[in-house]
Amino acid sequence: MALAASCVKYEMPVNGSSHIQHLLYGVNFPEKTIFENDMMETVLWHER
Numbered sequence: 687m688a689l690a691a692s693c694v695k696y697e698m699p700v701n702g703s704s705h706i707q708h709l710l711y712g713v714n715f716p717e718k719t720i721f722e723n724d725m726m727e728t729v730l731w732h733e734r
Contacts (some may be wrong), residue, residue: 709715
């Protein structure tokens, strides 16, 4: 098995602006869709 190591250095912006995370340009993020069948009915611990 091969071993690997990574070294990363990050410096905060000097001009006082905060770092805002964002997706890379060109990435299409699908909308979240939840249907009634996706939800499971559960019994709460105090209702047992």
